[in-house]
Amino acid sequence: MIALIILAFLVIAYLDAPALWQKKEWRELAVMGIVWSLGLALSLGLAFHLPVPSPAKMLARFFGPVTLWLTRLIG
Amino acid sequence: MREEGYISPRQASVLLWFAILPTAILFLPALLTLRARQDSWLAVILATLAAGIPALVIYLLALRFPHYTLFQYCELILGHLAGKIVAMVFVLAFFLLNAVVIREFSEFLTTAVMPETPFLFFACSIVAVAVYAARNGLEVIARCTDFIMPLLVAFFVVILLFATPEMSLRNILPFLENGIRPVLGGSLITWPFMGQVIILATYGAFVNPPRSLGWSLITGLLGIAFFLGLVTMGVILVFGACEATSLTFAGYNLARVVSLGQFLERIEVLFLAIWVAGVFIKIALNLYVVALGLATVTGLKEYRPLVAPLGALNVALAAYMYRNISEIRQDLLTVEPGWTLTWQFILPLLLLLVAWVRGQRRTGA
Amino acid sequence: MIWYRRVLAVLLLVLGLPALSGCWSRHEIEELAIIMAVALDSAPGGQVRLTTFIVIPRAVGGGPSMGGGGGGEPKKAGEVVSAVGSDFAQATRRLEGQVPRRLFWAQNRVIIIGEDLARRGLNYLDLFLRDRQMRLTTPILITRGEARKVLDLPPGIELNPGTILTGILRNRTTFKVELKDLLAMWEAPGDNPALPEVVMTPTPEQESQETGGEGRDAKGGGNERGGKGKTQPEAVVIKGAGAFRYDRLAGWLDEKEANGLMWLRGEVKEGVVTVPLPGTTGTGQGQGMAGGLSPTPGEGGSPGQGQKPGAEKGGSRDLPRAQTALSAPAQASVVFHRVSAKTRARVQGQQVTFMVEIRGQGDLIEVTGNFNPDNLEQLLALQEAVNKAIEERALLALRKAQQELQADIFGFGEILHRSNPRYWHQVQDYWNEEFPRARVQVQVELQLRRTGMTSRTPGRVGAVGGKVSTQGTAR
Numbered sequence: 001m002i003a004l005i006i007l008a009f010l011v012i013a014y015l016d017a018p019a020l021w022q023k024k025e026w027r028e029l030a031v032m033g034i035v036w037s038l039g040l041a042l043s044l045g046l047a048f049h050l051p052v053p054s055p056a057k058m059l060a061r062f063f064g065p066v067t068l069w070l071t072r073l074i075g
Numbered sequence: 076m077r078e079e080g081y082i083s084p085r086q087a088s089v090l091l092w093f094a095i096l097p098t099a100i101l102f103l104p105a106l107l108t109l110r111a112r113q114d115s116w117l118a119v120i121l122a123t124l125a126a127g128i129p130a131l132v133i134y135l136l137a138l139r140f141p142h143y144t145l146f147q148y149c150e151l152i153l154g155h156l157a158g159k160i161v162a163m164v165f166v167l168a169f170f171l172l173n174a175v176v177i178r179e180f181s182e183f184l185t186t187a188v189m190p191e192t193p194f195l196f197f198a199c200s201i202v203a204v205a206v207y208a209a210r211n212g213l214e215v216i217a218r219c220t221d222f223i224m225p226l227l228v229a230f231f232v233v234i235l236l237f238a239t240p241e242m243s244l245r246n247i248l249p250f251l252e253n254g255i256r257p258v259l260g261g262s263l264i265t266w267p268f269m270g271q272v273i274i275l276a277t278y279g280a281f282v283n284p285p286r287s288l289g290w291s292l293i294t295g296l297l298g299i300a301f302f303l304g305l306v307t308m309g310v311i312l313v314f315g316a317c318e319a320t321s322l323t324f325a326g327y328n329l330a331r332v333v334s335l336g337q338f339l340e341r342i343e344v345l346f347l348a349i350w351v352a353g354v355f356i357k358i359a360l361n362l363y364v365v366a367l368g369l370a371t372v373t374g375l376k377e378y379r380p381l382v383a384p385l386g387a388l389n390v391a392l393a394a395y396m397y398r399n400i401s402e403i404r405q406d407l408l409t410v411e412p413g414w415t416l417t418w419q420f421i422l423p424l425l426l427l428l429v430a431w432v433r434g435q436r437r438t439g440a
Numbered sequence: 441m442i443w444y445r446r447v448l449a450v451l452l453l454v455l456g457l458p459a460l461s462g463c464w465s466r467h468e469i470e471e472l473a474i475i476m477a478v479a480l481d482s483a484p485g486g487q488v489r490l491t492t493f494i495v496i497p498r499a500v501g502g503g504p505s506m507g508g509g510g511g512g513e514p515k516k517a518g519e520v521v522s523a524v525g526s527d528f529a530q531a532t533r534r535l536e537g538q539v540p541r542r543l544f545w546a547q548n549r550v551i552i553i554g555e556d557l558a559r560r561g562l563n564y565l566d567l568f569l570r571d572r573q574m575r576l577t578t579p580i581l582i583t584r585g586e587a588r589k590v591l592d593l594p595p596g597i598e599l600n601p602g603t604i605l606t607g608i609l610r611n612r613t614t615f616k617v618e619l620k621d622l623l624a625m626w627e628a629p630g631d632n633p634a635l636p637e638v639v640m641t642p643t644p645e646q647e648s649q650e651t652g653g654e655g656r657d658a659k660g661g662g663n664e665r666g667g668k669g670k671t672q673p674e675a676v677v678i679k680g681a682g683a684f685r686y687d688r689l690a691g692w693l694d695e696k697e698a699n700g701l702m703w704l705r706g707e708v709k710e711g712v713v714t715v716p717l718p719g720t721t722g723t724g725q726g727q728g729m730a731g732g733l734s735p736t737p738g739e740g741g742s743p744g745q746g747q748k749p750g751a752e753k754g755g756s757r758d759l760p761r762a763q764t765a766l767s768a769p770a771q772a773s774v775v776f777h778r779v780s781a782k783t784r785a786r787v788q789g790q791q792v793t794f795m796v797e798i799r800g801q802g803d804l805i806e807v808t809g810n811f812n813p814d815n816l817e818q819l820l821a822l823q824e825a826v827n828k829a830i831e832e833r834a835l836l837a838l839r840k841a842q843q844e845l846q847a848d849i850f851g852f853g854e855i856l857h858r859s860n861p862r863y864w865h866q867v868q869d870y871w872n873e874e875f876p877r878a879r880v881q882v883q884v885e886l887q888l889r890r891t892g893m894t895s896r897t898p899g900r901v902g903a904v905g906g907k908v909s910t911q912g913t914a915r
Contacts, residue, residue, distance in 0.1 A: 008199075012387055016380035031373045032380045039388035046395050055171060056396045056406055059414050066413030067263075074259040187572050248858035314620060317627035321569075332577050332620060 005043045012036065080214035082278070084287040089220045091275055091295030092302070094360055096227075097353035098179050099268040099303055104310040104325035106407055111261025113247050113316040116308045118261030123300035125262060125420075126269040130292040132423045133276040139436040141285035145276035145423075146371035151437060152430045159372055161422065166368035168418045170389065172271070173361035175403070177202060177393040180354045182400050187324055188347060198390045201351070205359035206386040209366060210379050213278055216359050223352045230349045231302055233342070235309050237333040242312035267411035268303075270419035272296060277364045323400070362386055473541035476518060477602035479587035480564065481554035483524045488557060488564060490531035491522040491588035493600055494539060517599030520591045528567040545573035549602030551580045551619070552638060554587035558682060558689035562626055562633070568619060576620035579609050582635040582682035584692070590638055593676055605638065605676065614678045614698065615707040626687055629868045630853020634701055637680040637692065683840075685847035685872060693840060700837030703830060704796055704850045704882070706781035713802070713886075715829045717770035717809040718821040770809020774826050776802040776886055785856040787863045792878040794852050796834065802826060803890040812896040819888055827884040834882045841875075848875040 013036060020029045045052050082090070104115065111118040140148040145165060150158030181197035208216050251258065275295065279288050310325040313332060322328045330346035333339075363378075366385055370378035397403050430436070477493040495518045521538055525531030536543055557564060568574045583590055593601040609616045614636045617625075625633040681698035683691050693701060702708045779800035786793045802823070804813060813819050841849050853871045857864040867874045 009387060012383040015383050020380055025376070027373070028375050028377055028380050031369065031375060032384055035369070035381060035388055036384040039384055039391055042388065042391040042395075046391060052395060054396050055392070056402070056410070059171070060406065060410045063410050063413035063417070066417070067409050067411075068413075070263060070413055070416070071260055074256070074263065190572065245855075245858055249861040252857075252861045315624045315628065317629075318620065318624045321623070321627070328576060331575060334577065 002044065002047050005040070005047055009036065009040045009043070012039075080212055081281050081283040082213060082217040084282055084291045085294075086217040086220065087275065087279060087282045087288070087291035088295035088298065089224050090217055090278065090356070090360060091272060091291065092224070092227075092298050093220055093353055093356040094274045095268055095271050095299050096302055097350060097357050098176055099299075100306045100326040101183060101324050101350070102179060102404075102407065103265060103268055103303065104307050104319060105322055106264050106404065107261050107307060108311065108316050108319040108325075109408070110264055111258050112252065113249070113311055114251060114258045115261055115311060115316075115319075116247070116304050117251075118258050118265055119304045119307050120300060121258060122262040122265035122269040123296055123304075125266065126272045126296055129270065129420055129423050130272050130275075130296055132427045133273065133279065134289045134292055136276065136423070136427055136430065137279055137285055137288045139430055141437070142280050143437060144278075144280040144367065144371065145273075146368045147280070148430075148437075149426065152426055152433070152435055161426070162368065162372045164418060164422070166365055166372060169274070169277075169361055169368065170365045170385070171392075171396075173358060173365060174389050174392040174396055175406075176354065176358055176361065177389060178397060179403060180351075180358070181393070182403065183324060183327070184351075186400065187327060195390070195394060198393055201355055201358055202362075202386045202390050204355055205362050206383050208355070208359040209363040209382045209386075213281055213363060216356065216363060219359075220356055223349070223356060226349050227353055230345060231305065234330050234333055234346065235305055237335050237339070237342075238309055238313055238329055241332055242309070244312065246312050246315045247308070263412045264408060265303075266419075267407060267415040269299070270415045272299075273419040273423060274360065274364060276423065277367065278360070323404075362389070365389075467542055467544070471542055472544040473539045474544050475548050476600045477550050477552070477591055477605070478548055478568075479552045479554065479591050480528070480557050481587050482556035482560055487524050487526050488528055488531060489522060489524045489588065490528050490535060491520060491591055492535065492543075493518045493520055493591045493602060494543075495600065517595050520588070522588055528564060532567070545571065546575065548574070548578055549600075550605045551578055552587040552590050552605075553580065553582045553635070555582070555584050555682075555689065557587075558582055558635075558684070560688070562622070562684070562687040565619075565622075569623065574619070576623070577618050579606055579616055579618055580622055580635060581605065581617075581638045581678065582689070583638045583640070589640060590676065593640075594674060601676075605678070608676070608678050609636070612710060615681075615702045615705070625851065626684075628851070628854050630848065630855070630857045630864070630871055631851040632686065632847040632849045632872065633684040634693070634698075634705075634849040635682045635684070636678050636698070637682050639677045639679060641675045641677055683845050683847060683849045685845060690845045690847050691840070693837060696833055697837040697840050700833035700835070701841075701849060703781060703798060703834045704783075704837060704880075706783070708779050708781070710775070710777045710779070712773050712775050712805070713826045713829055714771055714773040715822070715825040717772045717807065717811060718818075718825045770811075771807070772804065772809070772811060772822055772825075773806040774802040774822075774886070774888065775805045776800050776826075779886075783852065783855050785852070785859045787856070787860050792856060792863075792867075792874075794855065794878060794880045796880065796882045798830065798834075798882070798884045798886070800886045801889045802886050804888060804892055807897050810897055813891040814895055819891075823886065823888045826888070827886055830884045830886065831882050834884075838880050838882075842878075843876065846876055847872050852878065852880070 016032060017029065020032070042052065107115040107118055136145075136148060140151060143151065146162040149162040149165070152158065153161055177198050180201060181194045184197045185192060185194050208219060272292070272295070275288070275292060279285075279291070282288050282291060306326055306329070309329055310319050310322075313329060314322060314325070319325050327343060327346060327350075330343040331341075333342055362382060362385060366378040366381040369381055369385070370376075375381075397406065474495045474497075475492045476495055479491040479493075481489040481491065483489040521535055523531045523534035523538065525534055532543065551565075551568060553565075568578070569576070581590075590605075591601050593604060596604065598604045598607055617633075617635050622633050622635065625631045679695045679698065681693040681701060682689050683693055683701075699708075777800065779798065782797045782799075784795045784797075786795065804822075811818060811822075838850075841847060848871060853864070853868070853875065857868070
């Protein structure tokens with residue numbers, strides 16, 4: 001599983017990174033690198049069953065009450 | 076940053092259908108009937124009318140800033156820093172939305188079609204194809220819809236037409252049994268799907284001529300209301316409000332009960348094929364918008380390198396965002412309405428107000 | 441640059457390898473045990489028994505002639521397998537331990553519920569609603585006693601009980617309830633489920649030994665496999681119904697009552713009414729409407745004995761009880777179509793009244809007795825008799841539901857719900873207790889339109905039945 005994840009991310013990197021490197025588009029490379037490493041870190045974290053906070057939970061904490069209030073208001 | 080191509084107003088409105096309908100027809104009817112019972116179809120219409128407001132906002136903004144995307148005029152309106160922050164909120168919102176869509180897609184396929192197949196397999200395959208489409212640009216996605224849209228429409232017609240023998244008209248009575256409030260509550264649940272009309276503020280910049288965006292918005296919204304209303308109505312007519320609430324994938328069940336005589340049965344396979352194609356468009360479009368937005372916010376010349384990593388991150392996010400399907404349903408009922416109203420309704424409205432107060436426009440561009 | 445492009449290409453190929461082995465959820469048809477019929481029963485100790493009819497592919501592929509050979513009976517097309525578990529999921533698991541292939545449910549034709557399980561409640565059906573292979577369009581039947589006995593049905597025209605039963609259901613002899621209809625009736629607060637009942641009938645020869653007064657002509661049967669004293673039941677009839685109160689079986693409706701139920705639910709679309717010919721005084725008049733009303737043409741013989749078409753050609757339970765009667769009572773049969781039933785609810789104070797209006801058209805198809813349709817009065821009298829007969833059926837079903845079952849199996853509550861939601865909200869929580877107080881008016885207006893290819897009954901004028909009064913008075 002972990003090997004597959006790393007392989008998949010290597011393929012993703014290969015799609016664009018060499019071309020960006022050659023064209024010396026460092027800004028593109030940096031943004032892509034950030035997103036890429038976030039994805040890799042998250043995937044590996046999940047593969048190793050590390051506790052990662054869910055964005056859905058964060059949304060729910062704040063917008064749950066908002067929705068409740070809206071529902072009381074109109075529905 | 077700029078996109079090379081342009082799309083026609085018709086393609087823009089059809090893309091809007093695909094941005095909303097695929098997941099809505101599957102998940103919405105069951106959730107909607109929970110709240111609005113047999114008046115759910117009315118809730119769909121009300122939600123469409125409500126979506127008319129952000130649609131108008133998008134149109135007015137597009138007139139002020141023709142050929143600018145949502146992410147671009149965020150910065151033009153609010154200034155450098157605040158603009159970037161708000162644009163980033165939109166990017167994140169579209170990104171989360173896409174993760175939910177990917178999750179819904181895989182969750183449905185594992186539940187209803189291939190339970191032994193790992194959920195990640197579906198997520199990865201559809202995102203891989205969507206990444207490919209998104210990297211090829213908006214024009215390519217729009218041209219995909221050109222041949223998927225007739226299939227989608229034909230499929231709606233076939234299902235609803237052949238389901239008529241199973242329908243009984245009295246299922247929609249009594250009208251407004253508990254007054255208007257449950258219907259309003261139902262339209263609140265419809266909003267998370269309907270509000271995605273905001274996506275037109277992003278790719279709408281590439282519609283030529285910009286003024287025809289109004290036409291795209293109107294036909295897009297009408298088409299969505301029409302099909303979503305018909306499917307909701309069909310579900311209520313065939314199953315009745317009581318039964319519809321217990322069918323998780325009511326739209327799919329509608330396809331499953333269809334039979335014409337003894338020879339045309341089990342057309343749910345058709346449903347699956349076309350539905351998967353529809354979801355593919357939806358995910359590709361979202362992915363494109365997210366990549367475009369991120370590229371705009373970070374000031375890149377090119378969005379393409381971002382698509383594949385974003386897709387991968389999206390799959391990972393989709394995989395752990397929810398633990399099970401009940402959390403998705405719960406979220407759609409109790410969290411999404413508030414969240415989507417905030418970023419799809421209030422935020423664009425504020426943008427327009429600020430632009431109006433400051434008197435900003437870029438018509439010379 | 442080139443070398444690592446090559447490496448990558450190889451890597452991509454390797455990545456694609458898992459896909460080559462096919463899908464995870466793929467099952468070849470040779471690996472499947474296709475279930476064609478399911479019977480659900482209760483088992484001792486709070487357990488349930490799942491019985492399935494699984495197709496034997498060899499038997500189906502060759503057709504019935506393969507096993508036929510020299511006069512032997514058609515080979516069974518499938519195997520009946522049964523397992524007990526604390527719920528149906530567990531029973532299924534145990535069933536898988538007995539079957540060499542993977543169970544495949546999507547082709548299941550019919551679900552039969554046994555009486556005991558139905559009394560325990562419909563909750564046990566959950567597996568058949570939740571599992572992705574199950575279809576909401578599967579017809580569902582109920583039977584007295586054990587449901588698994590129905591699966592022992594021998595093959596006939598159709599090879600397996602599932603197809604036999606759905607074939608009969610398609611004839612519209614009785615109403616048809618699919619899982620989704622059952623779910624709707626069960627979940628709607630103003631409705632209670634009713635399921636058609638499948639009855640196992642003994643073989644004709646058995647019957648002739650057992651009973652003389654069953655009202656059935658047993659003469660025609662038995663030439664096909666005469667002399668073979670089989671103890672197992674041979675045929676099925678779908679007639680009558682099991683009525684539920686909420687989710688539990690509360691009682692049974694006989695054939696007449698079930699027919700009335702169909703009329704009141706608006707399920708009747710076509711069928712046959714047989715009534716004594718008005719104005720005649722046949723000897724058999726005393727038995728009223730012997731066999732009276734059957735919902736579909738050719739009810740005698742064809743549904744139940746579907747697998748033995750040659751036998752019992754003359755046998756029909758519509759015939760008067762014995763050949764020894766001096767002269768048969770004059771009867772007329774009317775086939776009707778374009779039937780519509782409209783029900784309205786009216787609330788006056790605390791009194792709910794339902795008005796059922798049944799309209800339709802009828803064609804005369806058979807008269808045994810002296811009848812001349814050119815005589816308008818006679819025709820109208822017959823029409824009146826037909827309407828009366830239908831109304832009587834409806835009232836029978838109503839009486840049963842209101843007085844005995846105390847369950848609104850007609851969905852009248854939902855009609856009240858739709859037309860008067862305000863009053864409905866007062867009574868919805870105890871509607872079944874409220875329902876017996878409701879008044880129901882049934883109005884039947886079936887119109888006789890056509891009289892077939894002949895006008896008066898054949899025979900010498902004035903000779904049949906010894907009555908002459910009906911002749912020559914046209915108008």
